[in-house]
Amino acid sequence: MGAALEEEMEEEGELEAEAEAESTRAIEEAVKVLLQGLGEDHEREGLCRTPQRVAKAFREGTSGYRQKAKDIVQGALFTEAGLKDGQGYAGGAGGLVIVRDINLFSFCESCLLPFRVHCHIGYVPSGQRVVGLSKLSRVTDVFAKRLQDPKRLADEVCSALHSSIKPAGVAVALQCWHIQLPDALRCNPDAMSPSKWDMQGWAQASFSSCAGVFEDGNISSFWDDFLTLLNLRDINFEKGNEHLSVAHSWCPARSPELSLCNGRSRRNFTNGRISSKSGSTYPAMVSAAASVLQSLGEDPLRAELVGTPYRYVQWLMNFKTSNLQMKLSDLNVGKVKLQANDSGEVAIGRSGIYSELSLPFCSLCEHHLLPFHGVVHIGYFYEEEGEGIERTVLQSLVHFYSCKLQVQERFTRQIAEAVYSIFSRGVMVVIEAAHMCMISRGIKKVGSSTVTIAVMGQFSTDPAAKSLFLEAISTGTASGR
Numbered sequence: 001m002g003a004a005l006e007e008e009m010e011e012e013g014e015l016e017a018e019a020e021a022e023s024t025r026a027i028e029e030a031v032k033v034l035l036q037g038l039g040e041d042h043e044r045e046g047l048c049r050t051p052q053r054v055a056k057a058f059r060e061g062t063s064g065y066r067q068k069a070k071d072i073v074q075g076a077l078f079t080e081a082g083l084k085d086g087q088g089y090a091g092g093a094g095g096l097v098i099v100r101d102i103n104l105f106s107f108c109e110s111c112l113l114p115f116r117v118h119c120h121i122g123y124v125p126s127g128q129r130v131v132g133l134s135k136l137s138r139v140t141d142v143f144a145k146r147l148q149d150p151k152r153l154a155d156e157v158c159s160a161l162h163s164s165i166k167p168a169g170v171a172v173a174l175q176c177w178h179i180q181l182p183d184a185l186r187c188n189p190d191a192m193s194p195s196k197w198d199m200q201g202w203a204q205a206s207f208s209s210c211a212g213v214f215e216d217g218n219i220s221s222f223w224d225d226f227l228t229l230l231n232l233r234d235i236n237f238e239k240g241n242e243h244l245s246v247a248h249s250w251c252p253a254r255s256p257e258l259s260l261c262n263g264r265s266r267r268n269f270t271n272g273r274i275s276s277k278s279g280s281t282y283p284a285m286v287s288a289a290a291s292v293l294q295s296l297g298e299d300p301l302r303a304e305l306v307g308t309p310y311r312y313v314q315w316l317m318n319f320k321t322s323n324l325q326m327k328l329s330d331l332n333v334g335k336v337k338l339q340a341n342d343s344g345e346v347a348i349g350r351s352g353i354y355s356e357l358s359l360p361f362c363s364l365c366e367h368h369l370l371p372f373h374g375v376v377h378i379g380y381f382y383e384e385e386g387e388g389i390e391r392t393v394l395q396s397l398v399h400f401y402s403c404k405l406q407v408q409e410r411f412t413r414q415i416a417e418a419v420y421s422i423f424s425r426g427v428m429v430v431i432e433a434a435h436m437c438m439i440s441r442g443i444k445k446v447g448s449s450t451v452t453i454a455v456m457g458q459f460s461t462d463p464a465a466k467s468l469f470l471e472a473i474s475t476g477t478a479s480g481r
Contacts, residue, residue: 020059023059023295023296023297024052024055024056024059024295025055026291026294026295027051027054027055027058027059027291027292027295027296028051028052028054028055029051029288029291030288030289030291030292030295031050031051031054031055031288031292031369032051033284033285033287033288034285034288034289034313034316034369035047035050035051036284037282037284037285037288037313037316037320038316038317038319038320038321038405039320039321040321040405046366046367046407047366047405049367050366050367050368050369053367053368054368054369057368057370057437058107058292058296059296060145061105061106061107061114061145062107062145062146062147062296062297063145064141064142064143064144064145064146065145065146065296065297067142067145068142069139069142069143069160069161069164070160070163070164072135072138072139072142073131073135073139073161073164073165074164076131076132076135077129077130077131077165078129078130078131078132079128079129079130080125080128080129080130095124095125096122096123096124096222096225096226096229097122097123097124097125097130097133098120098121098122098226098229098230099120099121099122099133099136099137100120100229100230100233100235101118101119101120101233101235102117102118102119102120102121102136102137102140103116103117103118103119104116104117104118104119104140104141104144105117105144105436106144106145106146106147106148106153107146107147107148108147108148108149108178108251108253109147109148109149109304109305109308110149110249110251110253110254110304110307110308110311111251111253111254111308111311111312111315112147112289112292112308112311112312112315113178113179113253113312113315113371114179114370114436115150115176115177115178115179116176116177116178116202117144117150117153117174117175117176117177118174118175118176118235119140119144119157119172119173119174120172120173120174120175120230120235120237121136121140121157121161121170121171121172121173122170122171122214122222122226122229123136123161123165123167123168123169123170123171124167124168124169124212124213124214124222125165125167125168126166126167126168127166129165129166129167131165136161139157139160139161139164140157142160143156143157143160147293147296147298147305149304150174150176150205150207150250151207151209153174153207154172154173154174154207154208154209155209157172157209158170158171158172158209158210158211159209159211162211162212167212168212168213169210169211169212169213169214169215169222170210170211170212170214171208171209171210171211171214171222171223171226172208172209172210173206173207173208173226173227173230173237174206174207174208175204175206175235175237176204176205176206176207176250177202177203177204178202178203178204178250178251178252179202179203179252179362179371179373179436180202180203180252180362181252181253181315181318181362203250203251203252205250206237208237210223214226251311253311253314253315254311282313282317285313285316286309286310286313287309289308289309289310289312289313290309292309293305293308293309316364316369318364318403319363319364319403319404319405320404321404321405352381352382352425353379353380353381353382353465353468353469354379354380354382354388355377355378355379355380355469355472355473355476356377356378356379356389356391356394357375357377357472357473357476358375358376358377358476359375359376359377359378359391359394359395359398360373360374360375360376361373361374361375361376361398361399361402362402363402363403363404363406363411364404364405364406365405365406365407365435365436365437366405366406366407367407367437368436368437369405370435370436370437371436372406372408372433372434372435372436372437372450373433373434374431374432374433374434374449375431375432375433376398376415376429376430376431377429377430377431377432377469377473378394378415378419378427378428378429379427379428379429379459379469379472380419380420380423380425380426380427380428381423381425381426381427381457381458381459381465382423382425389419389422389423394419397415397418397419398415401414401415401418408431408433408435408450408452409452411431411452412429412430412431412452412453412454413454415429415431415454416428416429416454416455416456417454417456420456420457424457425457425458426456426457426458426459426460426462426465427454427455427456427457427459428453428454428455428456428459428466428469429453429454430451430452430453430469430470430473431451431452431453432449432450432451433449433450433451433452434448434449434450435448435450438450
């Protein structure tokens with residue numbers, strides 16, 4: 001009997017592995033269609049393994065569908081003595097337990113882009129039961145690793161903990177950030193230090209869910225205590241955004257009309273198809289995005305997912321390979337006589353060098369089709385006294401090279417070469433960026449950032465000039481100018 005059961009379990013495992021492999025292959029084929037729709041060759045160097053990487057990212061990001069919160073909590077409940085009246089608050093009266101700043105990423109069910117979450121959980125133990133603290137984080141991760149809406153995420157975590165731990169009450173507070181469209185990020189010139197550009201221009205909302213004693217606001221202060229203890233760490237949780245309607249969703253992709261970058265016409269949805277004024281349509285891409293949902297075990301016709309494939313494709317179309325070329329003569333047109341410290345230009349304390357700091361950007365990693373974003377710093381030697389390039393022209397240059405599938409190293413070099421073609425004496429470009437592939441996938445390096453540098457001309461042979469420019473970046477970003 002034991003051998004038969006073991007054989008049956010082995011067969012089930014093989015069937016699950018086969019189904020997973022088939023699902024992964026289907027996502028890979030869908031990604032190839034998406035790349036083709038973007039005007040790319042999925043077999044070129046740099047993209048040849050992108051379908052596998054994207055499939056793996058989606059599978060990892062939705063692994064919560066294949067996990068149960070109850071299985072995590074079981075075996076992690078411990079007995080701690082409390083009051084003797086049966087309520088049994090661990091640690092004595094009012095034994096509130098809180099875990100703050102659980103950093104999570106989840107895939108938005110409205111557009112398939114990752115959104116960032118700071119989760120805070122509080123519960124009041126009952127019946128002499130407490131749970132291992134790490135399990136609170138693991139339970140939240142189970143529900144975050146699904147296609148999600150923030151309010152539902154808060155409700156599901158709260159319900160799972162309340163039913164499995166059986167406490168006197170549970171409170172869940174979420175602070176969520178959703179990346180904006182590239183044009184929206186481009187319009188934020190204030191982004192300076194990493195603490196600012198890391199979330200600069202992101203849509204933000206707060207959501208909460210509570211059960212048990214946390215709901216009894218008139219007779220209990222547990223919710224107030226919960227918020228007070230969050231504030232001890234400068235966590236200013238604001239309640240009140242929990243009832244956003246679909247028309248006023250926090251997801252930027254749900255705006256009624258989106259303006260695409262890269263010099264293309266405005267596009268909107270028509271009869272379930274993405275169209276432009278030129279009449280071009282992308283039904284194959286939309287079908288491919290829908291097949292990704294199906295391969296993840298989701299139903300594209302579920303009410304919350306209707307329209308998601310279209311919105312995902314519309315996001316991708318921001319980065320479609322274009323035959324349009326930015327005219328380098330535009331940089332010449334943008335050359336003006338600059339005044340020191342005027343309009344954001346910084347004259348470095350050395351004759352002949354100007355720097356333009358913190359030009360914001362958003363691009364799409366060609367390895368994982370996940371966004372990366374940050375700021376670009378450009379330093380250059382001008383040819384004539386006081387002559388430089390307008391900030392708006394340099395911002396347009398950055399925007400042009402960011403609105404395509406990119407890697408940060410190439411992006412840095414392309415900007416440097418473009419500016420160097422006009423100011424041939426010397427150019428230095430420094431890019432600071434946060435990559436969602438670093439923080440929303442398996443390695444989860446939250447808070448990490450990547451810096452790349454391209455040096456040309458006189459900056460290559462003049463260490464003092466290079467040091468002056470780097471010092472200007474440090475001084476400028478630290479001052480929050």
